Amino acid sequence: SYELTQPPSVSVSPGQTARITCSGDALPKKYAYWYQQKSGQAPVLVIYEDTKRPSGIPERFSGSRSGTMATLTVSGAQVADEADYYCYSTDSSVNRVFGGGTKLTVL
Amino acid sequence: EVHLVESGGGLVQPGGSLRLSCAASGFTFTNYAMTWVRQAPGKGLEWVSAISGGGLRTYSADSVKGRFTISRDNSKNTLYLQMTSLRADDTAVFYCARDVWTGDYFYMDVWGKGTTVTISS
Numbered sequence: 001s002y003e004l005t006q007p008p009s010v011s012v013s014p015g016q017t018a019r020i021t022c023s024g025d026a027l028p029k030k031y032a033y034w035y036q037q038k039s040g041q042a043p044v045l046v047i048y049e050d051t052k053r054p055s056g057i058p059e060r061f062s063g064s065r066s067g068t069m070a071t072l073t074v075s076g077a078q079v080a081d082e083a084d085y086y087c088y089s090t091d092s093s094v095n096r097v098f099g100g101g102t103k104l105t106v107l
Numbered sequence: 108e109v110h111l112v113e114s115g116g117g118l119v120q121p122g123g124s125l126r127l128s129c130a131a132s133g134f135t136f137t138n139y140a141m142t143w144v145r146q147a148p149g150k151g152l153e154w155v156s157a158i159s160g161g162g163l164r165t166y167s168a169d170s171v172k173g174r175f176t177i178s179r180d181n182s183k184n185t186l187y188l189q190m191t192s193l194r195a196d197d198t199a200v201f202y203c204a205r206d207v208w209t210g211d212y213f214y215m216d217v218w219g220k221g222t223t224v225t226i227s228s
Contacts, residue, residue, distance in 0.1 A: 033214045035152070042202055042218040043144075043152065049209070054216070086152055090212045094166045096142075096154040 002026055004087050004099035011105040018074040020102045022087030025068060032070030033088040034063060036081075037101075043086065047072060077106045109133040109217045111203050116222030123193050123226075129186040129203030129219055136184040137161065140206035142215055143177060143188050145199035145224075153199075156188065157206060157213065171197075193226045200224075 004024040012018045022032060031050050035043040045054050047063035050070060060075045070089075074081050087099040115127040129141070143155040156167040156177040165177050176189040186203050200223050204215035 030212075031209070031214075037152075042220050044218070045214075045216050048207075048214060048216070088152075088214065090214070092212060094168075096157075096213070098152040098154065101151045 002089075002091055002095050002097045004089060004097050006085075006087060006099040006102045008100070009103045009105065011107070012077050014079060014106055015076055018077045018081070018104055018106070020072045020074075020085050020087075020104065022070045022072075022099050023068050024070075024089060024097075024099075026091050027065060027068050027070055027089060030089045030091055032063065032065050034061075034070075034072045035086045035088060035098075036083045037086065038083045046085075074104070077104070079106050082106050109205065111205065111217060111219035113201065113203050113219045113222035116201065116224045118225045118227060119193055120228050121194060121226055124189070124191045125193065125224060127188040127190070127201055127203075127222055127224070129188075131184045131186065131203075131205075134205070136179075137181040140208065140213060141177075141179060141186045142204045142206050142213070143186075144202045144204055144215070144218075145197075146202070146221075147196070147199045150199075155201070158186070190224070193224075195226050198224060198226045 034047040037043045050065040084101045090096040110132045142157040158177045174192045178187045200221040202221045204218045206213040
């Protein structure tokens with residue numbers, strides 16, 4: 001079955017750049033999506049189709065994909081960006097997969 | 108503004124049933140497929156089930172196939188998830204989300220706040 005692998009945690013100081021990776025064998029052929037989930041809240045889409053930012057998402061959030069890896073970059077990370085981040089991809093209507101999630105700590 | 112509000116969660120004994128609802132507003136409901144995603148306590152996100160805009164096509168994860176049924180009432184702008192034979196490992200927050208079709212597959216762009224389902228005796 002299709003799997004996406006993320007590091008459990010990433011930690012940066014305020015103002016630094018945080019990079020969260022997501023690896024999966026199907027990523028060379030499929031888009032990656034990224035969701036932010038703050039504590040006790042619902043997920044929010046922050047990146048779609050590898051690099052696009054939905055309306056209202058700050059410019060410091062960016063995405064990229066190369067080979068079997070997608071990366072979410074938070075440039076100039078803020079304390080407000082502390083959250084769990086999940087990558088998502090799919091190769092069919094039934095094979096929808098989330099990565100295990102990465103806890104971003106900014107302190 | 109797109110708005111999704113889940114309801115129907117609660118405490119149920121193992122083997123019991125529950126029906127979740129998701130009221131949608133702010134968009135043309137029938138034009139979008141819809142999805143349920145769940146999150147067990149302290150765990151990650153798990154896609155559960157999806158339904159096409161017209162309601163004719165449904166898809167479910169293997170973990171719930173045969174036990175959960177997704178449906179929708181487009182006249183009421185409401186999505187449902189009928190859950191039966193519930194088990195302790197079904198305990199989770201259940202989110203409904205709007206599906207966006209890329210031309211190749213789906214992703215979820217807007218999510219509700221979720222409703223909590225607890226399975227315990």
